[in-house]
Amino acid sequence: MNVRADVAELLRAGLSDRAIGRELGVDPIATVRPARQALGIPKSKPGRRPTATPEDLFWRRVKPTDDDHMEWTGHHGAEGTPLLRHGGVLHTGYRLAFRIANGRDPDGYALPSCGREHCVKPGHHGDRADRAREKRVDALYADIFGPSA
Numbered sequence: 001m002n003v004r005a006d007v008a009e010l011l012r013a014g015l016s017d018r019a020i021g022r023e024l025g026v027d028p029i030a031t032v033r034p035a036r037q038a039l040g041i042p043k044s045k046p047g048r049r050p051t052a053t054p055e056d057l058f059w060r061r062v063k064p065t066d067d068d069h070m071e072w073t074g075h076h077g078a079e080g081t082p083l084l085r086h087g088g089v090l091h092t093g094y095r096l097a098f099r100i101a102n103g104r105d106p107d108g109y110a111l112p113s114c115g116r117e118h119c120v121k122p123g124h125h126g127d128r129a130d131r132a133r134e135k136r137v138d139a140l141y142a143d144i145f146g147p148s149a
């Protein structure tokens, strides 16, 4: 049978059928149980709930590029935004990368600031405050050196 990659991943992480159903919005009996059998993964023991954080899932969905950036191997939303679902919450790869690099949530949206489209390498994103600072620096340079061509 064809096992969904995200189902297989959470099965291997040790989540229960029900937890996986909740996490991914799939039917635990129709989808998760047969996948578990197909992969030969024993039923999860109650009371032991391994917690894969969104950051854990992030690292399983990134691939370093030759030019020192990272691309997203997971789902993409509109305009190619890297997306990750965790506990029924949709995260963007940008936001998670920002959190990993800065240890805090971004102010407003986190967006790549390295010039490579859809880059998800932690440290390559800015938030609203960063963009405002950049704008101020640009304006300062323009004041000193004149507007750039």
Ligand SMILES: [Zn+2]
Pocket (backbone or CB within 6 Å): 068, 069, 070, 112, 114, 115, 116, 119, 120, 121, 124
């Ligand atoms: Zn980058």
